[in-house]
Amino acid sequence: MADAPLFTAERAAEFAAEADRLLDFTAGAKTTGGFGWLGDHGEVVERDLELWITCRMTHVCALGAAIGKPGFLELTEHGIRSIADNFHDERHDGWYAAISPDGSRPTDATKAAYAHSFVILAGSSGQAVGAAGAADLLTHALAVHDRFFWDESQGMTRESFSGDWRTEEDYRGINANMHTVEAYLAAGDVTGDQLWHERAGRIVTRAIDQLARANSWRIPEHFTADFTPLPDYNKDQPAHPFRPYGATPGHALEWARLTLAAAQTLGGPAWDWAYDAASALVAGAVTDGWAPDGADGFVYTTDWDGTPSSHARMFWVLTEAIGAAWALHHVDGSAQWRPLVEKWWAYAKAYLLDLDRGAWHSELDATNTPDAETWVGKPDTYHAIQAMLLPRLPLTPSFTTALAARGAPEAGGTGSA
Known part of the structure; x- marks a missing residue:
């Protein structure tokens, strides 16, 4: 039993209102071909449509549909059709990384595990x-992932291929594997097929119980094809959007939540390590990442000794900090997490929420001023909306499945275990 609920009624209501505001912003991303990249004012930026954004915004729209937001089932179905029709490679199978703004032709035929997880x-x-069409899309996506991306010998996912699948990238990344865990857990929840839960568990065990544990809980991000760590990879790019050098505190926070979700999903003594590991990930991320340069906020990346490499503050890291505290609270019921959540939410309100133009600033500089060194505009709302829905959610099953089963609860729910 929890010592105290993580979210007060006042805070849960505040999160609910912010979720509604984020969903309104999301609706503006609809385009002919899918969902577009949004600018600072919520306008669709004239650029190619990217698979990962259309998929993530489709997921966000499904979250909106699950809580009963009018029009969001239709937006979800628009996203499903766009993925199935516009992004699908009819000749080689899989989904294009990017298509033209009108959805009529591919502009990047690369087949990437990161985007395919979405x-x-x-x-x-x-x-x-x-x-409509979602079950067929899911069946198809799982078959493609099983055929091309899953590496049974490693218990991890491959990274990317050329458009015809003939050339495989000689690189493995923890980011694609992390989002594959999220995807596999969700797929197992809706299909009832334990295979996807088991594969998610294998990835988590390799990434966290082995690789992170052996590296003082600073998760190695980049690897050779046989998963030998590449600690100096992209050393000159500490703020790269997808493959930054060094350790990424935000990923440690995200992995903490996913580790506990996998442990609760799979259960049993084989997962006795999970809570201590998640706690160590969060403790390390907070120690290395929160205000190490004297200003509030989580830095984006650090060196392997915890020294900041990129002092940028990315909005998504703050949301994952709240998510990690929420997950740990579900397991231990401790009151220690509420002051942290309150501090992080106060920071978000002070610096990240853009109440004038909508959504959240994607990136701040070291002085907490909006910046665009890595991210231009407000590409999607995936991280922020998930954080704002946490007071309504159990640790498992996955977010949309849980919300769809429960309907739309009162805003004052505590989110305690």
């Missing part, structure tokens, strides 16, 4: 809310 997530979330 095809699975979009299909899973769509199926959870009964969106």
